[in-house]
Amino acid sequence: xxxxxxxxxIEPLRQTFDHLARRFGNKPASRYQEGSYDIQATENLHYRxxxxxxxxxxxxxxxxxxxxxxxxLKDPRQFYYNNYTLARARQQETTEANFTFVETRGLADxxxxxxxxxxxxxxxxxxHAAWGANMNNTLVCGYGYAAIFTQACMFHAxxxxxxxxxxxxxxxxxxxxxxxxxGKTDWLESEVWQPLRRYVEDTxxxxxxxxxxxxxxxxxxxxxxxxxYEQLIDGDLSPRGASAVAMLTQFMRDWxxxxxxxxxxxxxxxxxxxxxxxxxxxxxxxxxxxxAADALLPIVRxxxxxxxxxxxAEEVTALKARLKKTGIEI
Amino acid sequence: xxxxxAKKKLALKEKYKLLTRDLGWxxxxxxxDDIYPYIKYEGIKIHDWDKWEDPFRLTMDSYWKxxxxxxxxxxxxxxxxxxxxxxxxxxxxxxLSALKIFLQAISPGEYAAGKGFAxxxxxxxxxxxxxxxxxxxxxxxxxxxxxIHALSNYNKFYNGFHAFAxxxxxxxxxxxxxxxxxxxxxxxxxxxxxxxxxxxEYVLTNLLFVPFMSGAAYNGDMATVTFGFSAQSDExxxxxxxxxxxxxxxxQDPDNxxxxxxxIDKWFWRGFRLLGVVGTMMDYMLPKRVMSWREAFEIYGIxxxxxxxxxxxxxxxxxxxxxxxxxxxxxxxSHQFMLALYQYNFGTAFHTDIPTEEDMAWLDKxxxxxxxxxxxxxxxxxxxxxxxxxxxxxxxxAKLCQTCQIPTVFTEPDDPxxxxxxxxxxxxxxxxxxxxGCQHIFENEPEKYIQAVLPMPQLFQAPLSxxxxxxxxxxxxxxxxxxxxxxxxxxxxxxxAWRDLATRNV
Amino acid sequence: xxxxxxALQANEDTRPIIDAIVLDNPECTVNRQPAMVxxxxxxxxxxxxxxxxxxxxxxxDLQELQVNLITLSGNVDEDEDSLTLCWNS
Numbered sequence: 015x016x017x018x019x020x021x022x023x024i025e026p027l028r029q030t031f032d033h034l035a036r037r038f039g040n041k042p043a044s045r046y047q048e049g050s051y052d053i054q055a056t057e058n059l060h061y062r063x064x065x066x067x068x069x070x071x072x073x074x075x076x077x078x079x080x081x082x083x084x085x086x087l088k089d090p091r092q093f094y095y096n097n098y099t100l101a102r103a104r105q106q107e108t109t110e111a112n113f114t115f116v117e118t119r120g121l122a123d124x125x126x127x128x129x130x131x132x133x134x135x136x137x138x139x140x141x142h143a144a145w146g147a148n149m150n151n152t153l154v155c156g157y158g159y160a161a162i163f164t165q166a167c168m169f170h171a172x173x174x175x176x177x178x179x180x181x182x183x184x185x186x187x188x189x190x191x192x193x194x195x196x197g198k199t200d201w202l203e204s205e206v207w208q209p210l211r212r213y214v215e216d217t218x219x220x221x222x223x224x225x226x227x228x229x230x231x232x233x234x235x236x237x238x239x240x241x242x243y244e245q246l247i248d249g250d251l252s253p254r255g256a257s258a259v260a261m262l263t264q265f266m267r268d269w270x271x272x273x274x275x276x277x278x279x280x281x282x283x284x285x286x287x288x289x290x291x292x293x294x295x296x297x298x299x300x301x302x303x304x305x306a307a308d309a310l311l312p313i314v315r316x317x318x319x320x321x322x323x324x325x326x327a328e329e330v331t332a333l334k335a336r337l338k339k340t341g342i343e344i
Numbered sequence: 345x346x347x348x349x350a351k352k353k354l355a356l357k358e359k360y361k362l363l364t365r366d367l368g369w370x371x372x373x374x375x376x377d378d379i380y381p382y383i384k385y386e387g388i389k390i391h392d393w394d395k396w397e398d399p400f401r402l403t404m405d406s407y408w409k410x411x412x413x414x415x416x417x418x419x420x421x422x423x424x425x426x427x428x429x430x431x432x433x434x435x436x437x438x439x440l441s442a443l444k445i446f447l448q449a450i451s452p453g454e455y456a457a458g459k460g461f462a463x464x465x466x467x468x469x470x471x472x473x474x475x476x477x478x479x480x481x482x483x484x485x486x487x488x489x490x491x492i493h494a495l496s497n498y499n500k501f502y503n504g505f506h507a508f509a510x511x512x513x514x515x516x517x518x519x520x521x522x523x524x525x526x527x528x529x530x531x532x533x534x535x536x537x538x539x540x541x542x543x544x545e546y547v548l549t550n551l552l553f554v555p556f557m558s559g560a561a562y563n564g565d566m567a568t569v570t571f572g573f574s575a576q577s578d579e580x581x582x583x584x585x586x587x588x589x590x591x592x593x594x595x596q597d598p599d600n601x602x603x604x605x606x607x608i609d610k611w612f613w614r615g616f617r618l619l620g621v622v623g624t625m626m627d628y629m630l631p632k633r634v635m636s637w638r639e640a641f642e643i644y645g646i647x648x649x650x651x652x653x654x655x656x657x658x659x660x661x662x663x664x665x666x667x668x669x670x671x672x673x674x675x676x677x678s679h680q681f682m683l684a685l686y687q688y689n690f691g692t693a694f695h696t697d698i699p700t701e702e703d704m705a706w707l708d709k710x711x712x713x714x715x716x717x718x719x720x721x722x723x724x725x726x727x728x729x730x731x732x733x734x735x736x737x738x739x740x741x742a743k744l745c746q747t748c749q750i751p752t753v754f755t756e757p758d759d760p761x762x763x764x765x766x767x768x769x770x771x772x773x774x775x776x777x778x779x780x781g782c783q784h785i786f787e788n789e790p791e792k793y794i795q796a797v798l799p800m801p802q803l804f805q806a807p808l809s810x811x812x813x814x815x816x817x818x819x820x821x822x823x824x825x826x827x828x829x830x831x832x833x834x835x836x837x838x839x840x841a842w843r844d845l846a847t848r849n850v
Numbered sequence: 851x852x853x854x855x856x857a858l859q860a861n862e863d864t865r866p867i868i869d870a871i872v873l874d875n876p877e878c879t880v881n882r883q884p885a886m887v888x889x890x891x892x893x894x895x896x897x898x899x900x901x902x903x904x905x906x907x908x909x910x911d912l913q914e915l916q917v918n919l920i921t922l923s924g925n926v927d928e929d930e931d932s933l934t935l936c937w938n939s
Binding site for chain 1: 374409411412416429466501506530796802820
Binding site for chain 2: 852853854855857859883884885886911913914916917918919920921922923924925926928929930937938
């Protein structure tokens with residue numbers, strides 16, 4: 015027997031789940047809402063962690079930021095697993111096409127040698143910094159509070175890993191395995207890279223998830239991405255003959271533009287919650303932005319000795335302006 | 345300048361190594377112990393993280409690519425299911441109890457596992473291990489979300505789904521999975537890997553997904569089949585991670601063996617008890633059944649688990665401590681558990697019912713040595729009471745096992761007429777257990793398990809103070825709609841009426 | 851010898867893959883269940899990229915298996931040419 019179920023018109027008993035109806039009223043919820051709100055356990059946590067009995071398994075008090083409702087930290091992109099993954103898969107296709115284009119047309123070989131070396135010196139050690147970012151965002155996901163905030167941190171962490179892998183592939187494409195080896199030696203030993211490595215290692219011991227979020231995503235990456243990809247690659251190296259590299263780093267540029275909207279929204283919401291939050295955020299952003307600027311200067315200088323200070327000053331000013339819009343004055 | 349030599353094509357393994365584990369370095373500005381503070385206290389000794397074998401060598405570009413493909417397929421089916429009233433395709437609405445339990449009890453566990461793997465993905469010092477854990481973390485977020493999305497449309501038309509988020513934290517039977525995942529989350533990173541990565545994923549997840557999803561396919565539920573198989577495709581990666589992890593621990597130092605063995609013992613038993621719920625679903629809740637819990641356990645538990653433990657014997661690992669008791673419990677557990685659920689069905693956000701004569705004939709065929717002898721008489725008695733208008737309801741409160749939190753309804757392994765009663769006095773208080781296995785787990789870590797939140801005592805404390813109506817409001821249970829027998833329920837009436845609309849011209 | 855297995859979703863994508871697995875592992879047993887095909891083998895099972903490509907008539911990346919894979923059992927060893935499942939005992 016064939017049943018044509020489409021012809022049956024029946025009234026639903028309810029529009030959505032109770033916890034979503036309490037938040038948004040009795041109307042159909044979006045998939046973002048269904049997948050993100052209130053899905054972390056909050057009550058009747060059974061046991062204290064053996065790794066730190068002073069904490070609860072899910073503990074909002076391990077950060078100095080205080081939110082009445084952590085689910086206020088909405089992601090303006092409304093990313094849940096599905097639309098996040100589809101967005102990245104599309105970008106991945108473009109990136110793959112860009113790599114193929116550069117490889118098959120020998121565009122990497124067309125870059126003048128000194129310029130190629132400048133690019134390698136700049137980009138390859140950054141894959142280690144991207145791994146640090148991956149670790150840090152993974153920690154924020156693991157110990158931060160509320161799915162709406164922490165799932166986006168996990169997506170961000172996987173992006174950080176993706177970027178570390180794209181940077182590695184750029185190294186392999188322009189300079190083979192030797193380029194990766196040289197980049198790692200620079201990262202570990204060259205004076206140029208030590209302030210940044212120290213910065214990254216210092217963030218790896220931060221256990222306040224929100225401070226870590228600020229140190230990594232606001233301060234360091236808020237300066238690093240515009241400096242490296244906009245100022246140096248697009249503004250300087252590309253016009254000098256490294257336009258192929260601009261193609262290979264398109265992902266990073268697009269990604270930064272997209273993710274900063276989310277980061278700004280998180281900071282804005284947390285700062286608007288209370289004067290106390292704002293004060294803590296100002297303290298953190300002031301401290302880490304200064305340190306990030308100091309750590310990045312020698313790296314920018316290595317790529318462009320004449321304009322390094324100007325470029326950095328511009329980006330620090332831009333970051334301050336960006337933060338001001340979120341309610342943070344530094 | 346020399347001609348650029350054609351680049352050597354890197355083999356997959358070599359390339360993966362460069363793109364993952366080569367990203368890390370030996371820190372010098374901070375101490376390793378401060379970066380990874382939790383990896384020593386459990387006593388596991390790791391000498392060389394580079395010996396870690398990467399199970400599947402997925403880089404992020406391939407991860408996004410293949411996962412996106414899975415996601416497109418999944419949501420296309422879910423959308424069609426919702427648009428075409430796919431819920432009316434199921435055999436009958438009795439089947440939905442299984443889905444309600446899944447959403448209340450399992451999906452929150454998926455999310456918890458995601459949090460847990462984010463933590464191990466940060467706490468382990470080896471980059472290969474970190475990346476594998478991180479991918480599992482994001483996968484588990486996926487599973488929680490695809491399950492909620494697949495079941496969302498059922499929630500619009502049927503009772504029992506609407507308060508799953510409240511049930512997760514407050515419903516008495518949800519403390520069973522909650523205490524399981526909370527136990528894993530409160531353990532150190534290595535134990536977490538054995539708990540979730542190995543015991544749950546490798547030994548038990550096949551039992552959860554494969555027969556359950558085949559059951560969904562038999563019962564016309566394409567939404568569930570789709571999320572089940574789609575999630576399970578990630579599990580293949582997760583299972584392999586669990587297995588690699590255990591081999592890694594055992595190969596690194598002989599001192600790790602007793603610690604690992606102890607965890608295997610503990611988590612096998614905890615998992616076995618947890619999946620008893622799946623047993624009730626397979627044996628009692630599917631209108632059209634694929635295989636019994638026993639048959640599923642034979643394939644995925646005994647045969648597959650047996651192969652695994654044979655393989656691990658070269659490291660000195662023996663089958664888990666409760667292995668034999670589990671084998672003996674197979675013919676009883678689903679029946680005993682289901683009788684308990686039924687007698688408390690005024691307090692469950694899913695329907696249960698007395699098995700029909702046809703159901704009982706099937707149960708007898710699948711459990712020839714036990715069903716007719718021990719369980720049919722009880723069901724027939726319960727049916728008689730119902731027909732006489734005096735249905736059997738246990739309004740008393742169940743005594744819960746301090747470890748697994750299931751009511752203490754199970755029998756002695758060698759005597760199915762003898763209820764297992766185990767008690768331990770600890771620091772002046774008495775604790776009850778459903779089995780020797782659960783008692784043993786408690787005695788190994790009493791300070792942990794005395795912290796367990798038991799829902800029954802909670803009911804008697806303020807603010808509920810024993811008020812059943814207040815309790816129902818608190819857990820989000822709508823009396824007369826979500827609970828009770830299936831036959832005569834609103835779900836049954838609606839489903840039959842809607843199906844009637846679909847099959848006739850009115 | 852212990853049994854290893856691999857289970858794939860039953861659909862148009864996996865038909866040639868299953869054919870290839872059967873060609874490479876003539877001793878294996880194919881169980882067709884609702885929506886799923888489970889292939890059992892004693893001790894060892896090898897999935898070879900080349901054989902799949904012959905069945906499929908196009909290049910195949912073994913990682914594409916992920917899309918339709920339901921479950922497996924055994925120690926996994928994967929490189930670009932093959933995926934092997936085995937029990938050492």
